[in-house]
Amino acid sequence: MTALADPTREVHPGEQAPALRVRDLVVRYGSGRRARSTPPAVDGVSFDIAPGETLGLVGESGSGKSTIGKAVLGLQRPTAGTVEVAGQDVTAMSLKQRSRQVADLRVVFQDPYSSLNPARTIGQTLVEPLRLMGVTGAEALARARSGLESVGLPAEAVDRRPAQFSGGQRQRIAIARALVCDPKVVVLDEPVSALDLSTQAQVLNLLADLRDQRGLSFLFIAHDLGVVRFLSQRTVVLYRGQVMETGPAEQVAQQPRHPYTLALTAAAPVPRPAEQAARRAAREAAGFGTAGAASPSVTGCPFVPRCPFSTDVCVEQRPPLRLLDGSLTACHHAERVPRP
Amino acid sequence: MSVLPLDAADGVTEDPGPPARRRVPEVLRRPGGLLAAGWLLFMVVASLTAPWWRPYGVAEQDLANRLALPSAEHWLGTDPLGRDLLSRIFTAGTEPLLSSAVTVLVAFGIGLPLALIAAERGPRVERVISRVTEVFLALPSTILLLAVIGVIGVRIFIIMAVLGVLISAAVYRVMLGVAQSVRTRLFVDAARVNGLGSLRVNVVHVLPSMATVIAVQAAQLYGIGLLIVAGLAFLGFGPAEPDPSWGFMIQDASSYVFNAPWLMVPTGLVLALTVIAANELADAIAGKAAGEAAPARRRRRSPARTAPLDGAAELAPADPAAVLEVRDLTISVDDGADLVTGVSFALRPGRVLGLVGESGCGKTMTARSLLGLLPDGVSVRGGAIHWRGQDLVGRTEKELSAVRGREIALISQEPMVALDPMFSVAYQLTQPIRRFRGVGRGEARRIAAELLRNVGIVDAERVLGSYPHQLSGGMAQRVCIALALTGEPDLLIADEPTTALDVTVQAEILTLLRALVQDTGLSVVVVSHDLGVVADICDDVAVMYAGAVVESGTTAAVLDAPEHPYTQALLAANPHVPDGVAVPVRLASIPGTVPPPGSWPAGCRFATRCQFAQDQCRSPFPARPAHATGSVLCVRADELADAHVSWDADHVGAAQAPATTPTAGASR
């Protein structure tokens, strides 16, 4: 997996370093014997994000997607592997060092209700990261005000507290906080999953606009392939801490090559009754196993217990990522996966 | 001294909550809190200044007036040596009032930093600190204090500091729980990502959120300290005679209880009142006034029947085949805003109806009212719920419980918390089976296993023997469905049954529900915010917005040819485009947010956010029939349909996003 420098992305000679590069990331929780006997939360994940690019990280609960976000941000120490921001290795850096030396990485969290300190005004919240970067009072406040305006909120909001805003508005504030110190990479950890559909669309549009205006790179973590497809150029599909498939977002969503990706896309319901009936019939015909039916073998493919295509080789050998129709797929039988 | 070190009932269970940030603290606005704070302040000031104002010296004897009752010369009476009680009580106050503060400071000075460190450094550090404090907690602290006194003598401030050390373990334990829960809040992580140092994260973000609990515990601990100082003095470990102490004055009184019972009253009362004040202050800070006990007894209000809204009554035609018919349902907060108004729908046997809308639109309230399970303080204000010929509105709790489970059952949103964590799956299934079907223990268990197999659980026996925390989310939801089926109901109410589940598990649960409907002829009301789920499982759908049904009909008709702008907007905002179609560059969105109950606009409630709103939308109008069996609540529906316009992706860019109207009930 390491050797492949993401052939799904066109690399031009002389291009600058990727905005974010993750190599062979492994994260184990806990310590001691019990931790070593359970599979790691993240198991050898690698990806690059180019400047201005959005990479979607998709998976269900327990896939390790949020853990990857934490490891990238420095909130969780990786067991192995490296994280580079704009060519600089930040794996071993403390959060304090990171903010001093590479103020390029920020975050927007899922829950707009707990991501803002209820005791502090919006102004205080937005100024905090600026102060740490040495931006002084008046200028910091001016940047906070313009930051709010750039996410479609009135500048006067600096004097209010989070309780006075709705979920969607809070998420805009959280975006403003992430962007106020002009980062290059923003980790979006399920930024719209707690929002209602109409508000979700507002925030997704806003994120797309900001990315295009400022050339931002996003690591977009989500459980919904449809949402990921809207915002991302490329998608990484995770299952139990391992990359199942990675490739252009359209391709992964429309023509999944990995059985798990197929299961994910087939399970997502669409709001068109006739189409949904057909999808349901196709999904039921595919014969996927029940989620969490049995624990997978350690040596083989983690999806074996649920996979209708699995054979002995899948149990024995963990399939490597290989290039197939423009996507990287970790499946011995990718060719047999039906095309929708 | 029988008071335990810190009231374990507090703090642990309470969410730290945002700190008060008003000029006048909430505490002092409560009469109890104000009174308590006032008394403590009075005691501190009066005690510290006692040498200057007291009428007599502490050792001044009035031998003519020994053991006197209150009089003009001695307001509180005198002791066996004729010394003035008033002077002695307030002179004695200084030591306990100050030394208890020492205990509080030492206990928090040790316990709080340890808790913050343990919460920050994670499980390994936490385990070490917690083990040590557990040892301290198990030591009998009063007896250890005696040992300290035996060694160093009666040096009360040092002794109270030692007590602080011993009690710091209890402070640590309470504070650890709070600190850990504050640290799970994402604003702490956000501050760390911003590069805020550990100390400042704790001072700026963690501590303020703990302020309430700290204040509560400190006030309680202060009261405990007072009791302990007095108790030690009572045992003779206090200031030496003739210097007064509360404890020794009460000890003195105990020997005169037969011939001078008054003697124990003034000192005891002052001490008791001071401790009560400290505890009352704690309660006031915690925000629980003495009587705030919400009445757990479920009262049933008979709803005032209101006349049906104009035109609404004819909308849902009386369907003779319908098993459930809801007409003009109005649900309100008692003496407050309406949450749901004029909702009508009908459901035939074996059909699945979806109630769909965003949060705050009233869909869950509507669903819960079908079972009479509205939250306290919310009730059905008008309308009818016809279930098999009887009206469920206005039924007594007893009449309703005959319907619940047997005829109408519920599946709720969070399967992991819907089951009782203290009982095994077997108990939770067999108990209703025995009640509903009148069978014995063994037969009930056999039926339970069969039900589990019916909901797709292969190893039913193992699941029967397990407890809820041992189940995965999907498994728990299957158990919940099996539980709902124990009474062989005719109607199932599924309140966001798959929202908490992964998408592949959701698909399995929806398949299961569909199979149940096909096999048993069950009717289902599904509440969902997801139009995809509705498209998958529902035959009919009612789209709700701001407490009203804005569009209804068969699922195919409504979703394929939506007439109401809100339905169109919801569909356009969905990023799941049809196969083979490219994802749009921008998603359609609806500006603003759903207005909270109580601030709905007159006329069309969607008008403030609607692309097509005109003046005519701002005055009331009736719904009109649509989609053959349904209705649409839009005065311009025909016009828009004729013009073939539908909701557009808005071109509102980031720079000119919708004007924001901070809403009062932002959190729905």
Place this chain on the structure above:
Amino acid sequence: MLAFLARRMAMAIGTVLAAVVISFLLVHATDTSPGAVRLGTNATPERIVAENEALGWNRPLPTQFFDYLGDLVRGDLGTSLIDGRSIAADLADRVPVTASIALFATLLSGVLGVVLGVTAAVRGGRLARLITTGSGVALSLPVFWVGILLVYVLALQLGWLPATGYVPFTVDPVGWFTSLLIPVLALTIGGAAIVARTANAGLRQALAQEHVRTLRAMGTPEWRIRYVHALRFASLPVVSVLGIQFIALFGGSVIIENLFALPGLGQAGQAAAASSDFPALVGVVVVATVVVVLINLLLDLFVAALDPKVRAS
């Protein structure tokens, strides 16, 4: 479950060891010496030095400590500096007195507190206000003051119970019981108040749980929801408060024993503290800790029986 038990056992032994270490260090940190205590204020410094030498006070600290531990394991707590009595034998007579007061008071607090707390949570309204206010006052009252009040009312005014004094169980079981009643009541008033608050809060929290709605939706009878499901849920905090309560009452009995002239552990502790009788002080601390730890161990077993999560861990 076995691992859980082993862990709790280790904790118990650790706690006793900590009590020994703390009290041992405390005694040796002082500038007074046992020789001075034994010989009184009139002794010459030379005689005190000789006496300390005879008591083994000048040996290295670890030697003394392990000697003490060795004796402790054999049940020997040394002899009193004041009257030379065997401390172990003395305390053996006293533990039952204190333990029975604390145990009675804890049990009574538990029963009374749960009844009051459940009533407040279930009935609501004015009664709940009365109970919460009343318990707020009750837990603030100094136990020695309550004790005097009870003596005044129950013994002096009504003459129902003896005012003070202790009758051994072996002498007169009924007299034993009545001699303990006022002390136990005095301790129970505060204890029951705390349990009532915990039970009230716990039950209200339990009734607000999501799974209670599931039960209601199943038409489960209200009594079953309250007294089987919610009470079981609320029992965990109540049991843990009872455990803390027992420790507090065990310590708090010092005062009550003094007030009612009961020959318990607390009285011995008070006397030892007043006379700086070091071996007796260490003995009281160690014995009190052992009793408290044993009771806590029992409670842990009880919690494990109640809570499936603990059992599974």
